[in-house]
Amino acid sequence: MTLKSTIARATAKSAYWFLHTILHRGGTSLPGKLAVSIDPNILTTIQKDFDLVIVTGTNGKTLTTALITRVLEAGGYTVITNPSGSNMVQGITGTLVTTKIKPSPNGKKPIAVLEVDEANVETIAAAIKPKMFVLTNLFRDQLDRYGEIYTTYDKIIAGINHAPEAVVLANGDSPIFLRGDFPNKRKYFGFNHIQAADYQPEVAPINTDGILSPTDDSVLTYDFITYANLGKYFSATDDFARPKLQYQVTHVDTLTPRYSTFNIDGTPLRIEIGGLYNIYNALTAFAVGREFNVTPEQIKTAFESNAQIFGRQEAIKVEDKDVTIVLIKNPVGTNSVIDMMKTEKDDFSLLTLLNANYADGIDTSWIWDAEFEKLHDTNMKAVATGGERYQDLRVRLKMAGFPDQAVYEDLKQIVTAIKAFPTRKVYIAATYTAMLQLREQLGAAGYIKGGF
Amino acid sequence: MTDYNISVAHLYGNLMNTYGDYGNIIALTYYAKQIGVSVNYQLVSLGDHFDNENFDFVLFGGGQDYEETIVAKDLKNKAQQIKQYIENDGPLLAVCGGFQLLGHYMVMANGQKVDGIGVMDHYTTNMHDQKLTVLNDKRLTGNIVIKNNDTDETYHGFENHQGRTFLGAGERALGTVVSGNGNNGMDKTEGVIYRNVYGSYFHGPIFTRNGNLAKRVLATALSRKYPEIDWTDKLNQIETETF
Numbered sequence A: 001m002t003l004k005s006t007i008a009r010a011t012a013k014s015a016y017w018f019l020h021t022i023l024h025r026g027g028t029s030l031p032g033k034l035a036v037s038i039d040p041n042i043l044t045t046i047q048k049d050f051d052l053v054i055v056t057g058t059n060g061k062t063l064t065t066a067l068i069t070r071v072l073e074a075g076g077y078t079v080i081t082n083p084s085g086s087n088m089v090q091g092i093t094g095t096l097v098t099t100k101i102k103p104s105p106n107g108k109k110p111i112a113v114l115e116v117d118e119a120n121v122e123t124i125a126a127a128i129k130p131k132m133f134v135l136t137n138l139f140r141d142q143l144d145r146y147g148e149i150y151t152t153y154d155k156i157i158a159g160i161n162h163a164p165e166a167v168v169l170a171n172g173d174s175p176i177f178l179r180g181d182f183p184n185k186r187k188y189f190g191f192n193h194i195q196a197a198d199y200q201p202e203v204a205p206i207n208t209d210g211i212l213s214p215t216d217d218s219v220l221t222y223d224f225i226t227y228a229n230l231g232k233y234f235s236a237t238d239d240f241a242r243p244k245l246q247y248q249v250t251h252v253d254t255l256t257p258r259y260s261t262f263n264i265d266g267t268p269l270r271i272e273i274g275g276l277y278n279i280y281n282a283l284t285a286f287a288v289g290r291e292f293n294v295t296p297e298q299i300k301t302a303f304e305s306n307a308q309i310f311g312r313q314e315a316i317k318v319e320d321k322d323v324t325i326v327l328i329k330n331p332v333g334t335n336s337v338i339d340m341m342k343t344e345k346d347d348f349s350l351l352t353l354l355n356a357n358y359a360d361g362i363d364t365s366w367i368w369d370a371e372f373e374k375l376h377d378t379n380m381k382a383v384a385t386g387g388e389r390y391q392d393l394r395v396r397l398k399m400a401g402f403p404d405q406a407v408y409e410d411l412k413q414i415v416t417a418i419k420a421f422p423t424r425k426v427y428i429a430a431t432y433t434a435m436l437q438l439r440e441q442l443g444a445a446g447y448i449k450g451g452f
Numbered sequence B: 001m002t003d004y005n006i007s008v009a010h011l012y013g014n015l016m017n018t019y020g021d022y023g024n025i026i027a028l029t030y031y032a033k034q035i036g037v038s039v040n041y042q043l044v045s046l047g048d049h050f051d052n053e054n055f056d057f058v059l060f061g062g063g064q065d066y067e068e069t070i071v072a073k074d075l076k077n078k079a080q081q082i083k084q085y086i087e088n089d090g091p092l093l094a095v096c097g098g099f100q101l102l103g104h105y106m107v108m109a110n111g112q113k114v115d116g117i118g119v120m121d122h123y124t125t126n127m128h129d130q131k132l133t134v135l136n137d138k139r140l141t142g143n144i145v146i147k148n149n150d151t152d153e154t155y156h157g158f159e160n161h162q163g164r165t166f167l168g169a170g171e172r173a174l175g176t177v178v179s180g181n182g183n184n185g186m187d188k189t190e191g192v193i194y195r196n197v198y199g200s201y202f203h204g205p206i207f208t209r210n211g212n213l214a215k216r217v218l219a220t221a222l223s224r225k226y227p228e229i230d231w232t233d234k235l236n237q238i239e240t241e242t243f
């Protein structure tokens, strides 16, 4: 370690200490910024202390990263990871330079598992040669901020090209990941839970993107679709098809809003969160674990003994109501949430909240690509809309065939809204800043404690 | 049971539907249903034949640059039929990329020039065009309000485009920009009207937030198919969603 990097690290650590202990403020961006300003090569300097796994993609990064962390820890590794939300360069640098890295109990090199924003993959990969890139999925996501999926993938490839030795472990169910010119070894995970006799070849619905064959840009056909553009695809015009999967979900037993049970490569598993999309997150963590020689039994234990990490879907009690809060931010995520609601056996009510601040995405047009019409296939008994853009949602749901809605223009009425529902179970689907406001209201009313 | 129906073609709906464009069909269907009209939806995509006589309304949405280049190649095969549809006063809504590809050409952000089918007279350069006098190298992103000078209607939406479109002879704007940027940020025009073709950069999608325009286009489509009925009068009796 050079003197410069030692000073950079020490400065970042004291800044972190000052922010957290004295000012009680979270965040690792400022320490990261300070460290880089003292030693621009700080990341390169510290890379020899650990192996790096980069997790990137549109949906599910945070939970997947948390799961991988627990899985690797169960396998005896010391793991460094970044807190949710600080997935850009400054925050990641801050995390890496302020964490004291202990040796792994299993004697192997510690592993840094980092959730990295798609646009920041190249910077991180250029500085610290990763051992592995984990690609979860690529969907349209707030195009006003992130741009188009092929452009996003190009940015990821630019990062991959900095580390030709790294393994690219990708979701094989996503055709876009078969694209890209890079020499790296590729491995795939995906779903194989449907028997060939039950295949029902279909094309993806029109609100799906990323469905073109990388060979001739024809529209792909799927033997089955799990959700969005994910599934077992093939080309009708040539012999392009989904690649061989190294890790696969072989069986899905139960899907409920609260948990799922399924098999990966013969190991029966259970996760304490609903939604098929979360099985993908578990599959990803399983695949990474196996790549680092964590045993299936250890992975199973990691999932079962860490139920609290599935907390992104938050369950709270408001008087006699069982309230589940879910974040929505793009069409695929919202459709997945609606699919999960289809597995709800009890009657429920739904409150949808839409804001259009920067963190939500300022373009609300995506709500028209979310299939709210599918709510007709659920046990939903009442629906209400709110948030700063309640008008957009009100009309969206009205045109989806839900003319009777309670409309809450002001989030201060949130507790009233929840209590007014006719069912005991209540789901709240909110965009990011609407969720923050919601939490503030619920906190003020004493239904949740602490910050976010 | 409805006595009347219209057939809707969604041009490249599986590739050009990036900003909720399908919402325009949801809105059209919503109003149609209330006056006893059903809507038959048909996706017309790569390799499919588009027969101009089969449709009463056409939606051509926007896509990602990558898909747009693939659509542009296929579109040439449909150009003749689309031209006939337009010249026969067929109602069409073209959004963003769809709007651009009906014109002579468009230039993408990376400078790649993509041929349109030139069935309309506008053309689209990119944000790096040297002739721009404002907002060079910037995307035009944000809320937008325009006023339709023919009808005095006001339309609300959201725009997000790097392309700069300039209208040609025989084309007039869908509206004059009240706030926001519009076609090119320079001449206060937004979108296009040519015969019964409406083009726009509005996401939102335009028919969902501007029920007045949705009803107007629906009335045009219905009057063309069932001229004996006063559709405008029927539509005036149902509630309009505008926000």
Ligand SMILES: [Zn+2]
Pocket (backbone or CB within 6 Å): B019, B062, B095, B096, B097, B160, B161, B201, B203
């Ligand atoms: Zn657009």
